[in-house]
Amino acid sequence: MEFFFLLLSFLYVIFNFILFIAFIKNDFEQNFAEQSFTKGKFAGKEITFSVVISAKNEENNIPGLLKSLQNLDYPKNKFEIIIVDDNSNDNTLNILNKYLLRIPNLRVITANHKTYPGKKGTLSIGINEAKNSYIIITDADCTIRPAWLKAFSKKFSEGTDLVFGIVSYRKTNSFIGKLSMYENLRSRFLIFSAAKLGFPYSASGASFAFRKDVYNNLGGYKNTTETLSGDDDLFLREAVKKGYRIGTVVNRDSFVLTSPPETINKYLEQKARHTSTSNYYLLQHKLFLSLWHIINLAALFSPILFFAGIYALVPFATKLFIDIVTIKNIQKHFEYKFSLTEIIFYQVLYEFFLIIHYFNGTFRKIKWK
Numbered sequence: 001m002e003f004f005f006l007l008l009s010f011l012y013v014i015f016n017f018i019l020f021i022a023f024i025k026n027d028f029e030q031n032f033a034e035q036s037f038t039k040g041k042f043a044g045k046e047i048t049f050s051v052v053i054s055a056k057n058e059e060n061n062i063p064g065l066l067k068s069l070q071n072l073d074y075p076k077n078k079f080e081i082i083i084v085d086d087n088s089n090d091n092t093l094n095i096l097n098k099y100l101l102r103i104p105n106l107r108v109i110t111a112n113h114k115t116y117p118g119k120k121g122t123l124s125i126g127i128n129e130a131k132n133s134y135i136i137i138t139d140a141d142c143t144i145r146p147a148w149l150k151a152f153s154k155k156f157s158e159g160t161d162l163v164f165g166i167v168s169y170r171k172t173n174s175f176i177g178k179l180s181m182y183e184n185l186r187s188r189f190l191i192f193s194a195a196k197l198g199f200p201y202s203a204s205g206a207s208f209a210f211r212k213d214v215y216n217n218l219g220g221y222k223n224t225t226e227t228l229s230g231d232d233d234l235f236l237r238e239a240v241k242k243g244y245r246i247g248t249v250v251n252r253d254s255f256v257l258t259s260p261p262e263t264i265n266k267y268l269e270q271k272a273r274h275t276s277t278s279n280y281y282l283l284q285h286k287l288f289l290s291l292w293h294i295i296n297l298a299a300l301f302s303p304i305l306f307f308a309g310i311y312a313l314v315p316f317a318t319k320l321f322i323d324i325v326t327i328k329n330i331q332k333h334f335e336y337k338f339s340l341t342e343i344i345f346y347q348v349l350y351e352f353f354l355i356i357h358y359f360n361g362t363f364r365k366i367k368w369k
Contacts, residue, residue: 005302005311009318012299015292016322019193020329026196026250027333047153049079049209050130054111054122055096055140056086062095068143070103074150081106082129083140084122086114118228119205120221127215136209137231142167142258151254152209160247162210162239164203164232166192168334169260176267178338180260182346183271183353185327185334190292192248200246201285202278205232207249207256214244230277237282252335268360271353275361293354300351323347 051069055062062083069081085093085108096108109129114121127135136152138144148165155163166188169181191202224234239246261267278289299319305312327343338346 001305001308002311005305005309005314008295008298008302008315012295012315012319013322015295016326018197019190020326022193022196023189023330026192026248045153045157046075046078047134047156048132049134049136049149049152050127050132050212051079051081052123052126052130052135052137053081053083053140054086054119054126055083055088055092056122057088057090057092058140059088059091059095061141062092062099064143065138065140066099066103066106068145071146072144072149073146074148074153076105079105079149080131082109082126083107084109084111084126086111086119086122116221116225120224120231123231124220127212127220130212133212134209135212135215137205138208138256139206139258142206142256145253145255145257147251147253148207148256151249151251155247155249156209156211158247159245161214161244162236163247163249164195164209164236165207165249165254165256166334167204167206167256167258168336170257171336172260174260174262176262176264177260178342179346179349179353180267181336182338182342183350184260185331185336185338186347186350188334189326189330192250194288195246195248199285199288200236200240200248201233201281201288203232203236204256206258207254208232208235210235210239214239218242226280227276229273230280233277234280237280237285240282250333252333255335268356268364271357272361272364275357276364277361278358279362296351297355300348320344320347 053065058065066081072079081103083096083106085096087110093108093110100106100108107129109125111122111125115124123137134156136149151165152163167184169177169184172178172181187202194201218235218238221231221235223238224230226234236246261270278286281289296319299315302312302315324340324343327338327347331338
């Protein structure tokens with residue numbers, strides 16, 4: 001048993017070390033690009049984008065979204081904004097129509113005939129109506145930082161076919177909010193590290209871009225209908241299967257910000273949507289995530305085997321130390337700030353909720369607003 005506990009500790013250290021180095025390397029490389037953005041020395045080709053957004057009952061969020069899009073540090077003639085209203089029953093459409101008079105590059109479309117249910121249906125309408133060759137997607141409840149399009153433009157100019165960026169939560173002191181922020185931190189660390197290692201398996205649809213010809217070659221969303229969600233992860237899956245080049249954007253000035261869930265029910269609903277998609281990942285991605293989570297959970301629960309000897313505490317102590325060091329070093333990139341006690345508290349909760357989210361996402365009926 002001593003060998004098992006030591007091997008488990010060793011695997012956890014090695015796994016985390018590889019992921020940490022990949023994340024830091026990605027952050028370091030793109031920080032140089034961020035400095036050039038903020039100083040106005042952008043040397044890349046300014047690609048022409050169509051920003052496509054699905055909106056349903058977003059009357060409280062539309063003004064903030066459009067204000068942030070108007071403040072983008074990018075030529076206004078180089079991007080159009082397409083918002084597809086998914087038959088909102090609040091004041092969303094009226095608000096959007098008023099903005100049409102103020103924002104020349106804004107287009108508003110009503111989703112009368114959707115090919116697919118949920119968000120995929122509205123997005124496909126907007127993408128099909130897009131005039132430009134590069135599509136970039138965000139959500140109606142988000143705000144965008146100024147260098148968003150510049151960062152994506154630079155990444156596309158390097159020859160990538162699909163690019164995704166960081167979506168971070170606005171700060172909050174509520175329990176659900178902090179738990180969501182911590183989960184966002186842990187999941188983004190794993191996602192962007194894996195992508196840097198050439199193993200992209202997940203992305204956020206709120207900061208997601210691709211060439212329109214790639215979308216057409218993949219048949220749009222026709223191969224992503226296993227679940228109501230997955231307009232990001234399952235589309236990424238199809239791109240990986242076809243060998244398209246995947247890139248990431250991690251510059252702080254290109255972040256997309258959104259608010260965390262406010263209640264436990266909304267939190268569980270959101271995580272169920274996200275987790276349900278993982279059942280349809282590629283086999284190699286499922287194996288990668290299974291290995292990662294099994295090692296984590298085995299280390300977390302290793303003290304249960306204390307009766308087998310003092311070495312049972314080694315994996316748990318190793319995990320605790322590595323987790324603290326990792327979070328302390330990466331949280332500043334996401335502009336989060338967790339104390340030592342919060343890291344320990346939310347890390348344990350995070351592991352427990354992973355199990356809850358898996359079963360919730362597998363057996364709960366997923367809804368689109």
